[in-house]
Amino acid sequence: MPDTLRHYLFIAVPLLVVLAVLPSVYNNHLLLFNFVIFFILAQGVNIIYGFTGYLPFGYVGFFGAGAYGFALMVMHLNSPAPVAVLAGGLVAVVLGLILTPLLRLAGAYFSIANLAAALAVLHLIANPALESITKGPYGVALNGTFNPTWAYAGAVLILALTLGIVVYLKNSSFGLALQAVREDSFSASMSGVNVVKMRTIAWLASALVAGLAGGVFAWYVSVFYPDNVFSADFSIFAIVFALFGGVATICGPLIGVIILYGIYNLIGFTTPQYFQLIYGLLIMGLVLFLPAGLVSLATRRGWNVP
Amino acid sequence: MLYPLIAGVLFGLYFSLVGIGLNLVFGVMRIVNLAHGDFLMLGAFVAFGVYTAAGLDPLVGVPIAFALFCVAGLLLYWILVPRLQRARDPEMLSFILFFGFSQVIEALTTIVFGTSERSIPSRELANSLSGVRAAIFGGEATNGPFQIFGLSFPASWVVAATVSVIAIGCVYLYLYRTRLGTLTRAVMSRREEAIATGINVDRVSAAAFGIGLGLAAVAGVFAPFMFGSFTPAFGIDATVTSFVVVVLGSLGNPLGTALGGVVYGVSYMLVQTYLSSWADLLPYVLLIAILLLRPSGLLGRRVRVA
Numbered sequence: 001m002p003d004t005l006r007h008y009l010f011i012a013v014p015l016l017v018v019l020a021v022l023p024s025v026y027n028n029h030l031l032l033f034n035f036v037i038f039f040i041l042a043q044g045v046n047i048i049y050g051f052t053g054y055l056p057f058g059y060v061g062f063f064g065a066g067a068y069g070f071a072l073m074v075m076h077l078n079s080p081a082p083v084a085v086l087a088g089g090l091v092a093v094v095l096g097l098i099l100t101p102l103l104r105l106a107g108a109y110f111s112i113a114n115l116a117a118a119l120a121v122l123h124l125i126a127n128p129a130l131e132s133i134t135k136g137p138y139g140v141a142l143n144g145t146f147n148p149t150w151a152y153a154g155a156v157l158i159l160a161l162t163l164g165i166v167v168y169l170k171n172s173s174f175g176l177a178l179q180a181v182r183e184d185s186f187s188a189s190m191s192g193v194n195v196v197k198m199r200t201i202a203w204l205a206s207a208l209v210a211g212l213a214g215g216v217f218a219w220y221v222s223v224f225y226p227d228n229v230f231s232a233d234f235s236i237f238a239i240v241f242a243l244f245g246g247v248a249t250i251c252g253p254l255i256g257v258i259i260l261y262g263i264y265n266l267i268g269f270t271t272p273q274y275f276q277l278i279y280g281l282l283i284m285g286l287v288l289f290l291p292a293g294l295v296s297l298a299t300r301r302g303w304n305v306p
Numbered sequence: 307m308l309y310p311l312i313a314g315v316l317f318g319l320y321f322s323l324v325g326i327g328l329n330l331v332f333g334v335m336r337i338v339n340l341a342h343g344d345f346l347m348l349g350a351f352v353a354f355g356v357y358t359a360a361g362l363d364p365l366v367g368v369p370i371a372f373a374l375f376c377v378a379g380l381l382l383y384w385i386l387v388p389r390l391q392r393a394r395d396p397e398m399l400s401f402i403l404f405f406g407f408s409q410v411i412e413a414l415t416t417i418v419f420g421t422s423e424r425s426i427p428s429r430e431l432a433n434s435l436s437g438v439r440a441a442i443f444g445g446e447a448t449n450g451p452f453q454i455f456g457l458s459f460p461a462s463w464v465v466a467a468t469v470s471v472i473a474i475g476c477v478y479l480y481l482y483r484t485r486l487g488t489l490t491r492a493v494m495s496r497r498e499e500a501i502a503t504g505i506n507v508d509r510v511s512a513a514a515f516g517i518g519l520g521l522a523a524v525a526g527v528f529a530p531f532m533f534g535s536f537t538p539a540f541g542i543d544a545t546v547t548s549f550v551v552v553v554l555g556s557l558g559n560p561l562g563t564a565l566g567g568v569v570y571g572v573s574y575m576l577v578q579t580y581l582s583s584w585a586d587l588l589p590y591v592l593l594i595a596i597l598l599l600r601p602s603g604l605l606g607r608r609v610r611v612a
Contacts, residue, residue, distance in 0.1 A: 053398075055398060055401065055402070101598050102594070102597075102598070104598070105597055105598075107395075107397050107398050107401075108338045108397055108398065108400075108401050109597060111401060112338075112549050112553070112593070112597070113593065113594050113597045113598075115546065116546065116549075116550075116589075116590040116591075116593040116594050117590070117594055119546065119590045120587055120590035120591055120594065123586045123587040123590065124587060127583055127584065127586075127587070128583055129583045129584070232542065236405075239402075243402065273412075273413045273416040273417050274413070274417070276409050276410075276412060276413035276416070277409070277410055277413035277414060277417070279406075279409060280406045280407065280408070280409030280410035280411075280412075280413055281406070281410055282406070283402060283403070283405065283406025283409065284403055284406040284407055284410065286402075286406075287390070287393075287399050287402050287403040287406065288386070288389050288390070288403070291393055291399060
């Protein structure tokens with residue numbers, strides 16, 4: 001059995017099945033939905049940061065663009081929700097295309113520019129001057145499409161797609177080429193890797209899943225403000241979860257979400273500042289002592305972690 | 307037209323002070339201090355403490371904040387940086403490390419002081435100097451608005467701009483007229499060669515780190531007056547603004563920051579006057595445009611790769 005199939009069957013499928021069954025035995029559907037969203041976003045960060053080394057500090061820009069893509073389709077064209085979710089993904093890809101020049105920037109410059117781009121999109125959408133189109137800072141209410149059950153199913157489906165992309169990257173020569181670019185783009189291009197094209201594909205794939213996640217999020221909550229869907233918390237959580245577990249693996253980001261988002265829901269809702277303190281300290285400890293994430297505890301011993 | 311120009315220059319000089327510490331730290335250590343804005347926020351708390359607890363002029367907070375955060379910076383340097391510099395990709399990891407640190411600062415401040423907005427009446431700033439001002443400019447010993455070309459500006463803006471000019475002057479003197487400053491410039495331009503010639507890079511870097519944090523805290527003392535109010539969560543916005551100013555001037559060239567600050571301040575005031583609903587968008591668009599078109603800043607060296 002090829003590794004691709006094995007990884008998908010033994011990591012992705014069990015997770016998807018559990019997520020599909022859980023709503024019927026567990027009552028807090030919003031919590032489950034948020035878990036699925038963060039699985040998607042953490043894996044999306046994994047696609048771009050883990051495999052290409054670009055840390056997207058404004059990753060939420062794609063998520064918010066997807067949410068507003070969904071909202072605009074529903075508000076102005078009365079389109080059915082699944083079509084609007086796809087449109088959300090498309091909007092995020094278009095935003096990604098517009099932002100491809102940012103990939104020319106290295107390291108921290110890219111992260112800063114990406115953060116600025118996300119904030120620019122937020123301020124564009126929240127601009128009172130565009131109220132007739134986006135409803136500006138007053139937020140949107142989409143009562144017609146409200147259907148949490150189907151939105152949850154859509155989210156699980158998007159997660160399946162995202163996991164498929166990550167499994168493919170992990171096991172294909174394309175993913176290997178991307179990692180070579182991350183390590184040393186010059187040598188990679190000397191060995192015949194089309195650096196710019198590969199980077200752009202990974203970037204757009206990562207934008208797509210975040211946009212789809214944003215669309216399905218808009219479908220699920222149906223009432224939101226620009227500040228909700230462009231909240232920096234989405235970027236930060238997704239990055240921290242992915243890093244905590246360990247990027248460039250399939251399991252790492254999933255483990256990160258389960259542990260950290262689990263802790264967040266135990267203590268974060270009542271006392272967010274204590275959670276902030278804990279995850280601040282966790283990040284610092286991680287960078288100083290375990291820069292490759294939790295999975296490096298295993299890989300250091302020579303175990304192979306998919 | 308004249309009003310936004312002068313207001314822009316006053317604000318711009320202040321923004322230079324906001325950014326210069328960040329730039330000094332980056333120039334010397336290649337460390338991206340994402341917690342920069344949080345030190346600004348802590349400086350604002352120093353001013354608040356000086357005013358409410360001791361009943362003194364918030365201007366007294368300037369030397370206190372500088373001394374306090376210089377020492378804090380030296381301690382932090384020895385705890386965090388040498389470990390970080392040994393890692394594989396210090397620049398990227400510093401980004402994440404200081405992000406975690408900024409979360410810790412924000413969380414601790416929230417736990418201690420709560421989330422409420424705080425402000426200080428702007429007439430309190432430099433109130434103790436109103437006698438001196440009356441002696442120089444004539445008139446009564448009040449702390450009313452300043453008259454420049456027949457237009458009146460809040461005294462706090464003028465005081466903040468004056469202190470900023472003095473502080474930037476001191477940075478200039480430090481870099482160009484002291485021995486440690488000369489060594490600092492050597493480390494900035496060629497780190498490896500500086501090590502090879504026997505310069506104690508750690509000592510130079512520690513000094514730069516301490517001064518950088520001290521300057522951030524000094525800028526923070528004026529934050530309640532320039533931004534109206536402050537909360538523990540205000541750090542991240544301040545960090546983004548500092549980045550805009552620094553990148554405009556050019557990363558790694560502390561004196562370019564002064565130019566960047568003025569350009570930013572003037573353009574901000576112009577947009578605010580003529581297109582106020584778009585003013586929030588300006589810093590981000592400006593940042594992206596500068597990074598893409600002239601990544602080395604208005605003055606300075608190449609930073610872009612690929």
